[in-house]
């Protein structure tokens with residue numbers, strides 16, 4: 001490792017892992033050196049080895065929150081960057097299934113038979129949960145930012161041993177859709193004892209850049225009057 005001052009006149013080698021730019025003859029970072037995260041000695045050098053989108057920006061930092069973002073937020077030459085993948089908290093509405101409009105939880109859309117469940121031992125938290133019966137589905141469409149990862153989680157309880165569940169996150173673009181996450185739970189694998197719920201969660205694939213919404217859907221198959229009790233659904237930027 002060389003320790004000479006790279007700014008010294010007449011020096012041909014740069015210090016540490018910094019090397020001379022063959023074009024401008026100022027110091028630049030060696031692109032392959034992991035020990036040299038910044039180049040404080042040559043802030044004016046027009047090279048920026050680690051920033052493929054801003055090859056002429058001398059102070060273009062990595063943008064780990066939004067690697068697909070075409071701009072860098074702190075770069076004066078790229079002022080339009082907005083990193084979308086910063087959590088804004090809970091995205092889903094009424095995930096706790098506490099508010100109902102008739103038999104359907106507020107902000108959700110039901111296909112088939114769903115009911116408000118308030119019996120002790122059949123609610124995970126709060127005063128109510130939702131029971132989803134055979135061949136029924138419950139869904140909600142929420143706004144999202146393309147290019148981000150999202151986490152879905154929920155608590156489930158089976159009213160009967162023969163209850164199966166599929167939870168799906170589908171990203172929606174203006175003219176396209178793409179499944180970003182599926183969680184399958186086979187019949188018999190959901191706890192059925194009173195006050196027993198399983199916690200399920202998963203992280204989506206990266207939302208397509210053009211995606212503007214996501215549909216979170218729960219589909220149930222069961223025998224007869226058996227049903228899934230769903231409560232405390234959460235969806236947020238991962």
Ligand SMILES: [Ca+2]
Pocket residue numbers: 096097098123124125126127128129231232
């Ligand atoms: Ca609840």
